[in-house]
Amino acid sequence: MLHSMIPMTESRLEIPIARKLVHDPAGLNTATWPLPPDQLITPAEQFFTRSHAPVPEIDVDSWRLVVDGLVERPSSFSLGDLAREFPLVHIRATLVCAGLRRNEFLALGELPGELPWGPEAVSTGHWSGFRLSDVLRAAGLDPLANHVEFQGLDQVERQGEQFGFGGSITRAKALSPEVILATKLNGKPLAPEHGYPMRVVVPGWIGARSVKWLGRITLRKYPSPNYFQSQAYRLQPIVNPENPRDVSGGTALTEIPLNAVIIHPAPGGVLPAGRVEMFGWAMGSGGRAVTGVEVSCDGGHDWVPASITRNGSAWSWSLWKASVDLPPGRHTLIVRATDGVGAQQPSSVNDTWNVKGYNNNAWYRTTVDLA
Numbered sequence: 001m002l003h004s005m006i007p008m009t010e011s012r013l014e015i016p017i018a019r020k021l022v023h024d025p026a027g028l029n030t031a032t033w034p035l036p037p038d039q040l041i042t043p044a045e046q047f048f049t050r051s052h053a054p055v056p057e058i059d060v061d062s063w064r065l066v067v068d069g070l071v072e073r074p075s076s077f078s079l080g081d082l083a084r085e086f087p088l089v090h091i092r093a094t095l096v097c098a099g100l101r102r103n104e105f106l107a108l109g110e111l112p113g114e115l116p117w118g119p120e121a122v123s124t125g126h127w128s129g130f131r132l133s134d135v136l137r138a139a140g141l142d143p144l145a146n147h148v149e150f151q152g153l154d155q156v157e158r159q160g161e162q163f164g165f166g167g168s169i170t171r172a173k174a175l176s177p178e179v180i181l182a183t184k185l186n187g188k189p190l191a192p193e194h195g196y197p198m199r200v201v202v203p204g205w206i207g208a209r210s211v212k213w214l215g216r217i218t219l220r221k222y223p224s225p226n227y228f229q230s231q232a233y234r235l236q237p238i239v240n241p242e243n244p245r246d247v248s249g250g251t252a253l254t255e256i257p258l259n260a261v262i263i264h265p266a267p268g269g270v271l272p273a274g275r276v277e278m279f280g281w282a283m284g285s286g287g288r289a290v291t292g293v294e295v296s297c298d299g300g301h302d303w304v305p306a307s308i309t310r311n312g313s314a315w316s317w318s319l320w321k322a323s324v325d326l327p328p329g330r331h332t333l334i335v336r337a338t339d340g341v342g343a344q345q346p347s348s349v350n351d352t353w354n355v356k357g358y359n360n361n362a363w364y365r366t367t368v369d370l371a
């Protein structure tokens with residue numbers, strides 16, 4: 001565990017940062033929390049990692065991106081081919097793991113085998129790469145190609161089989177300009193744990209569709225049969241009593257929902273009574289900007305508007321801050337956000353619970369003691 005102090009520029013508040021959370025013995029899944037305030041871009045070394053298998057060793061000279069399936073011209077590209085044929089584009093995008101805030105569900109029941117992520121499985125990067133749509137158009141899409149499948153070069157083991165992590169997105173999303181085949185994060189080549197030499201970045205969709213160590217793109221009539229599309233990362237509210245962990249009947253996760261989190265104060269914090277400075281992030285769904293953030297200190301009865309201090313782009317989080325006056329004692333602080341079309345967050349995890357604990361966007365609560 002590492003602690004350091006950084007100044008908060010606007011309110012001169014000092015908060016501890018860089019608590020490294022490692023959720024598994026192999027160290028494949030890490031995150032830093034709380035995140036520093038006032039920072040739209042997460043430094044690459046603080047970017048969370050979520051990997052289902054060890055980082056594969058890839059020889060970049062022999063690496064090729066294969067594009068096949070329902071295309072007119074099955075193709076394969078080296079990094080040099082891509083750089084020669086397609087323009088380099090840049091996008092700021094927040095990557096949100098579908099398991100974000102899963103730990104709040106544990107009050108309702110166990111979620112065996114799932115990582116108990118708190119609010120830390122989220123980061124924002126400045127990504128550079130090639131538009132997926134450019135590459136797909138060069139290969140020529142068959143009219144029946146309704147889904148675009150990505151396959152990674154890692155080797156995941158599930159149900160006695162080894163295969164590359166994968167999943168698919170719809171043709172419409174794949175042709176949207178924000179979806180890129182990224183080679184850089186924050187201006188530097190992707191680190192091995194983030195998918196070197198190339199990964200997909202699907203802004204606005206669950207992190208699992210942003211496949212790392214990309215090796216193959218296959219155009220399909222139906223969604224990917226990959227385990228992580230057909231049997232995991234699916235939303236299923238009702239437990240099948242025969243096999244309660246089976247979510248194959250649920251719906252494959254696509255867009256991340258509207259969400260908002262309090263970064264400071266952190267849960268369990270002890271603060272002086274009086275004025276309490278709060279800050280955090282909020283993000284809309286489907287590329288819609290957050291239009292309002294509110295905080296409550298009385299269980300959601302009265303709400304105080306927060307101010308948005310840094311506006312994210314369509315595909316990245318915005319940062320907000322608020323201050324509230326509170327007497328000594330234990331207090332639960334709540335945040336919620338709205339977006340341009342009036343979408344709201346559910347008030348309780350009772351409304352967001354599902355079999356594998358995905359996409360929790362209930363009002364975020366943090367309990368602190370004021371002395």
Ligand code: MTE
Nearest residue numbers: 048049050051052097152165207208211212
């Ligand atoms: N791609 C591959 N090949 N293997 C993986 O395990 N994990 C996915 C996605 N892409 C994964 C992957 C999940 S669940 C998430 S949330 C994001 O990568 C995390 O990306 P990061 O580790 O760069 O933060």
